[in-house]
Amino acid sequence: MFMHVEIIYPAGFCYGVSHALNLVYETRKEHPSTPIVILGELVHNEIVSKELKAQNIETIKLDESLEENLQKLDKSTIIFFTAHGHPKDYDELIANLGFKSIDAICPSVKANNERIKNSLDPKKDTIYIGKSNHPETLGALSIDEDILLYDVKTKEMKDKANHRKAIVFAQTTLGEDTYLDAIETLKKKYASFDIAPRACQEMMKREFAVKNIPPTYDLIYVVGSKNSSNANELKMIALNEHPQSLVKLITSKDDIVLEDLKDKKNVALVSATSSPLKAIEEIKQYLENL
Numbered sequence: 001m002f003m004h005v006e007i008i009y010p011a012g013f014c015y016g017v018s019h020a021l022n023l024v025y026e027t028r029k030e031h032p033s034t035p036i037v038i039l040g041e042l043v044h045n046e047i048v049s050k051e052l053k054a055q056n057i058e059t060i061k062l063d064e065s066l067e068e069n070l071q072k073l074d075k076s077t078i079i080f081f082t083a084h085g086h087p088k089d090y091d092e093l094i095a096n097l098g099f100k101s102i103d104a105i106c107p108s109v110k111a112n113n114e115r116i117k118n119s120l121d122p123k124k125d126t127i128y129i130g131k132s133n134h135p136e137t138l139g140a141l142s143i144d145e146d147i148l149l150y151d152v153k154t155k156e157m158k159d160k161a162n163h164r165k166a167i168v169f170a171q172t173t174l175g176e177d178t179y180l181d182a183i184e185t186l187k188k189k190y191a192s193f194d195i196a197p198r199a200c201q202e203m204m205k206r207e208f209a210v211k212n213i214p215p216t217y218d219l220i221y222v223v224g225s226k227n228s229s230n231a232n233e234l235k236m237i238a239l240n241e242h243p244q245s246l247v248k249l250i251t252s253k254d255d256i257v258l259e260d261l262k263d264k265k266n267v268a269l270v271s272a273t274s275s276p277l278k279a280i281e282e283i284k285q286y287l288e289n290l
């Protein structure tokens, strides 16, 4: 079966994910026998999660039993905060329990949060466009209780507008169409409306690359995890832009269904920001050797 297989660049980890992983692996090297625990998934990718586990780096869920689970940990444990940011009351919780913590927040998410903090104005609504339960959204909303959420899933403001003026920020991994759709809806609600620049270009570059895949590609694999926000966004964009192609979201070559390859000549491999390049190259090699 001959197929032309092309990796669509940018591919592999974005710089925020690389930064977080380097930090955690360096810490493991410096402290080979100290327990290391990450609060929530460091990045949304099963392959990365397995590699972390192999280095004895555990992850605990951000649910209602968080405090109880933290209390069970050895006091020498190093706690990691993820690339997405985290609600600010976690800092107090970790400090009160006596743990050392390291923040692997992506520099772009950090800069976005700083901008939100510095632009708070009692005469304006500060609005955050994001997915309601995403850790990045929870981190941004924790900056101030008056920040309003526009939820991209329900396409609604979760809270009531208080002013006629507003300033708008957004979650970094939103696709451009999702973002612009939210802006259009919000604009109608306010007399005056400032839009903060988007904090990260990574998603925009990948979105642009997906939109520009030539129509000759009859199969598009978006490589990423099913619970990755940007992998799902990239899949939606590929489905909308390339209705003539088969579009599938896969994490590794093990998810490939041979039936999908029937009569396919050109395959494009699109990478989510949390997908290891080696997983994408492995898929390419596998398809080329079929």
Ligand code: SF4
Pocket: 014, 015, 016, 017, 083, 106, 107, 108, 109, 172, 173, 199, 200, 201, 202, 203, 273
């Ligand atoms: S997508 Fe952008 S903001 Fe999000 S982790 Fe990657 S570099 Fe940072």
